[in-house]
Amino acid sequence: MNHSKQIAPIALALIALGLSACGSSSGSSDSSGGPVVEQPTPDPTPDPTPDPTPEPEPDLTLTEQAQAKLATLEQLMADAALLDVDTTREQSIVWFANEFLKFADWDENNQQQVEDLFGIYGPFRNQKTEYAQLLPDFQREQVIAILDTGIRQLNQVLDGTIQRRAVAKVDWANIEVADDMFMSNGKPVFLYDYFSKSHGNPTTDSDLYNDHLGNIDSMPSVSLSWSDRGDSIWSAKANELASKEDSKVGFALLWNTNVPQWMRDREPEITAGRSLFTGFDIDNPLVQSTWGNIVREFGQRTQGKKGIQAGVILSNEPHWFSEQGHWTQNYGEMNSISSHTLNGFRSWLKTTYQNDIAALNNNWDSQFASFEQVTIDIPIRLATRGQPMWYDWCRYNMDRGIAWFKMLQDELHAANPQADTHIKIMPDLFTENSRSHGIDLEALTELTTMIGDDAKARGRDLRSTSAEEWEAHYAYFWEELAVSYDFMESVAPNKIHVNSEGHFLSTSWYRELGMSPEYVRNTFWLATVMGMDASMSWFWARDPDGSPEDRLEGDLNFADPALAGSYAASTAMQPQVANELTQVMMDMNSFSEEIMALRQQKRPLRLFYSETSAINKNNHMSQLFELYEPLFFEGFPMGYATKNIIEKQHNQLWDVVVVYQTEYVTDAEFAALQGYLDNGGTVIVDSTSLALNEYGQPRQTRLNAGQGTLLTMPAGAAVTDIANKALEQVAQANPAETVVLSETNGTGHKACYWRVVGQTDGSYLMTIVNLGNSTATLTTAMKSGAAASSTNLMTGQLLGSEFELPSNGVLLLEVMPQS
Numbered sequence: 070m071n072h073s074k075q076i077a078p079i080a081l082a083l084i085a086l087g088l089s090a091c092g093s094s095s096g097s098s099d100s101s102g103g104p105v106v107e108q109p110t111p112d113p114t115p116d117p118t119p120d121p122t123p124e125p126e127p128d129l130t131l132t133e134q135a136q137a138k139l140a141t142l143e144q145l146m147a148d149a150a151l152l153d154v155d156t157t158r159e160q161s162i163v164w165f166a167n168e169f170l171k172f173a174d175w176d177e178n179n180q181q182q183v184e185d186l187f188g189i190y191g192p193f194r195n196q197k198t199e200y201a202q203l204l205p206d207f208q209r210e211q212v213i214a215i216l217d218t219g220i221r222q223l224n225q226v227l228d229g230t231i232q233r234r235a236v237a238k239v240d241w242a243n244i245e246v247a248d249d250m251f252m253s254n255g256k257p258v259f260l261y262d263y264f265s266k267s268h269g270n271p272t273t274d275s276d277l278y279n280d281h282l283g284n285i286d287s288m289p290s291v292s293l294s295w296s297d298r299g300d301s302i303w304s305a306k307a308n309e310l311a312s313k314e315d316s317k318v319g320f321a322l323l324w325n326t327n328v329p330q331w332m333r334d335r336e337p338e339i340t341a342g343r344s345l346f347t348g349f350d351i352d353n354p355l356v357q358s359t360w361g362n363i364v365r366e367f368g369q370r371t372q373g374k375k376g377i378q379a380g381v382i383l384s385n386e387p388h389w390f391s392e393q394g395h396w397t398q399n400y401g402e403m404n405s406i407s408s409h410t411l412n413g414f415r416s417w418l419k420t421t422y423q424n425d426i427a428a429l430n431n432n433w434d435s436q437f438a439s440f441e442q443v444t445i446d447i448p449i450r451l452a453t454r455g456q457p458m459w460y461d462w463c464r465y466n467m468d469r470g471i472a473w474f475k476m477l478q479d480e481l482h483a484a485n486p487q488a489d490t491h492i493k494i495m496p497d498l499f500t501e502n503s504r505s506h507g508i509d510l511e512a513l514t515e516l517t518t519m520i521g522d523d524a525k526a527r528g529r530d531l532r533s534t535s536a537e538e539w540e541a542h543y544a545y546f547w548e549e550l551a552v553s554y555d556f557m558e559s560v561a562p563n564k565i566h567v568n569s570e571g572h573f574l575s576t577s578w579y580r581e582l583g584m585s586p587e588y589v590r591n592t593f594w595l596a597t598v599m600g601m602d603a604s605m606s607w608f609w610a611r612d613p614d615g616s617p618e619d620r621l622e623g624d625l626n627f628a629d630p631a632l633a634g635s636y637a638a639s640t641a642m643q644p645q646v647a648n649e650l651t652q653v654m655m656d657m658n659s660f661s662e663e664i665m666a667l668r669q670q671k672r673p674l675r676l677f678y679s680e681t682s683a684i685n686k687n688n689h690m691s692q693l694f695e696l697y698e699p700l701f702f703e704g705f706p707m708g709y710a711t712k713n714i715i716e717k718q719h720n721q722l723w724d725v726v727v728v729y730q731t732e733y734v735t736d737a738e739f740a741a742l743q744g745y746l747d748n749g750g751t752v753i754v755d756s757t758s759l760a761l762n763e764y765g766q767p768r769q770t771r772l773n774a775g776q777g778t779l780l781t782m783p784a785g786a787a788v789t790d791i792a793n794k795a796l797e798q799v800a801q802a803n804p805a806e807t808v809v810l811s812e813t814n815g816t817g818h819k820a821c822y823w824r825v826v827g828q829t830d831g832s833y834l835m836t837i838v839n840l841g842n843s844t845a846t847l848t849t850a851m852k853s854g855a856a857a858s859s860t861n862l863m864t865g866q867l868l869g870s871e872f873e874l875p876s877n878g879v880l881l882l883e884v885m886p887q888s
Contacts, residue, residue: 814845
């Protein structure tokens with residue numbers, strides 16, 4: 070669970086003004102995000118004998134209106150069945166409509182409880198009564214909106230206006246785990262569900278586990294409390310594992326918060342160096358041996374089980390922020406370190422400095438007599454960033470984290486070599502500038518057998534008192550999602566990617582009652598195209614009768630400081646959001662082979678990433694994004710190169726490496742770049758990069774071209790100059806004919822993300838995702854200048870060579886060159 074899932078204030082005006090966000094944000098977009106072909110304008114000539122004005126019907130309540138529309142949609146579905154037309158999408162709409170009408174009734178009859186849950190967090194406290202009063206009818210109006218959409222679309226299917234592919238339903242009981250994808254019925258499949266779904270209910274409950282909400286199983290959370298002696302799992306937990314039904318794909322989570330009292334009694338230091346979701350010292354020998362025994366036995370008892378096909382999650386949001394003034398200190402994170410951690414650091418320093426204490430003293434400006442006497446104040450002063458002591462501590466903090474997860478995985482694989490693993494890593498630990506947290510995303514992505522994360526996208530941070538910088542051009546903040554996914558997919562291009570706690574619908578400081586369905590579709594589509602194979606969204610906390618889950622009915626005193634507040638304005642209060650998530654997953658699974666073809670492409674342009682610079686600089690990731698952002702919209706998947714990527718992966722997977730604002734690199738990183746050049750590679754480097762080693766000492770050597778191409782940009786070269794030089798290299802290396810996309814949106818700033826891949830019949834497959842805050846006018850053409858006409862694969866409608874895509878719109882196209 071996220072450390073700060075605090076609820077954002079909701080725009081009450083949105084609700085008061087007739088729930089204007091409930092409908093489509095653009096009349097020119099269907100549910101697939103693509104433009105709808107306009108219907109012929111009716112003949113304006115009046116009928117000479119018009120029908121008499123009908124008698125007005127008695128006013129209907131919102132519930133009665135919804136029930137009438139339900140009946141209309143169900144009749145249309147019956148008509149469609151007679152024509153053998155698939156209505157799986159409408160079945161979900163009907164299910165959600167019935168569920169949310171029930172939820173609305175519960176909320177209306179339990180207003181005080183709803184009000185209390187809205188008022189838990191400060192942003193809602195002053196308006197909790199209004200929210201509780203408005204919520205029932207808000208849900209009923211959204212039910213009407215999804216029914217209207219379903220009726221309109223099914224009518225369009227039946228009258229031939231649109232043609233859509235039948236839904237490829239997920240066979241949850243027979244999922245195949247391939248190298249880089251899950252498969253269902255012989256085709257790629259993208260799994261979906263909610264993380265922490267109505268806690269306390271069995272995973273066999275068909276009211277919660279189904280095609281509408283998702284149907285991923287979860288094993289009992291494994292923790293240190295599973296052993297009362299440290300040697301084996303106690304019998305009650307062993308029996309729980311043995312008796313659990315194993316009928317469908319699922320996952321397991323190692324829950325690292327709890328520390329049994331017997332361990333505290335035996336080891337007084339056991340919580341020194343704890344963190345928010347890791348409640349113990351990972352360097353403690355008793356912790357390591359006990360966890361090792363538990364994990365090994367868990368592996369034995371889960372061999373061959375479907376319940377861990379989606380992986381064993383080795384940790385929930387691990388981090389060890391160790392700098393003074395960080396917010397995590399308020400929750401006891403890294404307020405000190407144990408003797409085990411300090412001694413481990415001393416040993417690491419001794420190895421790093423090759424047992425030369427004089428070299429360390431020279432670097433640290435210290436006077437230690439031996440490595441055994443080295444001390445360090447943790448949390449460390451932020452003012453030391455960029456100094457050798459800061460680098461050594463941050464690098465060690467990462468290395469000990471790697472060692473911890475390697476130990477857990479090794480113990481699991483000792484008993485169950487086939488068990489897949491991933492870690493619920495917060496991607497902002499990579500995309501933001503802080504580096505005292507102990508997480509080396511590259512190393513951990515390499516280590517586990519699957520990619521793991523809990524990436525987020527969001528609107529404006531509710532703490533912001535003015536517009537954020539990204540709002541000048543974009544509909545939402547996509548940087549964390551895109552940058553982290555491109556990085557992880559570059560590190561591990563052939564691994565399944567699991568977002569085990571998706572935060573596209575709800576983040577620490579972003580929550581919107583009345584969230585647009587277009588935003589939902591856009592974020593899930595973008596993440597899937599960029600690599601996501603399974604997502605479990607945060608969170609679904611209603612029981613089937615409409616009441617909050619058991620954990621939210623009590624004193625609400627949780628280790629997670631924000632869990633209680635996560636209920637208000639969550640997906641289980643928003644029919645359009647819940648329905649659209651399911652609809653987009655159904656659509657993507659119906660085109661899963663096409664999406665995989667778009668995903669499995671060369672990443673021709675690689676930004677060089679150095680953890681060394683990221684540790685030493687206070688703005689490294691912000692600087693890298695300056696170059697990443699304009700390149701992101703150029704029609705190919707962006708990529709990253711590191712020392713390990715260059716040395717471990719085939720260098721033909723890319724065409725050029727760009728080194729930008731990367732002053733600090735180790736000698737090994739520098740040597741990897743030189744080796745790439747010596748082997749014929751192409752490198753673009755700015756005038757400041759590679760000048761220093763990890764300790765800020767000047768490097769005397771410079772890159773030379775060797776057998777490759779070295780392009781050194783002049784001092785002061787603009788970001789646009791470097792980007793254009795990189796694009797020139799990509800174009801030269803890829804001269805083949807293809808489709809190109811031109812965009813105008815009134816801002817002069819590209820905002821449509823797109824990919825294209827050739828098909829065997831001479832056509833091209835293209836997806837376009839409009840991240841911009843305005844409608845884009847788009848033109849498809851061949852690189853040679855020849856015309857190219859596009860057809861919307863989601864609807865079968867011809868768009869031609871020029872068309873519009875509204876903000877948050879999504880398209881999947883077949884593009885055909887015109888002779």
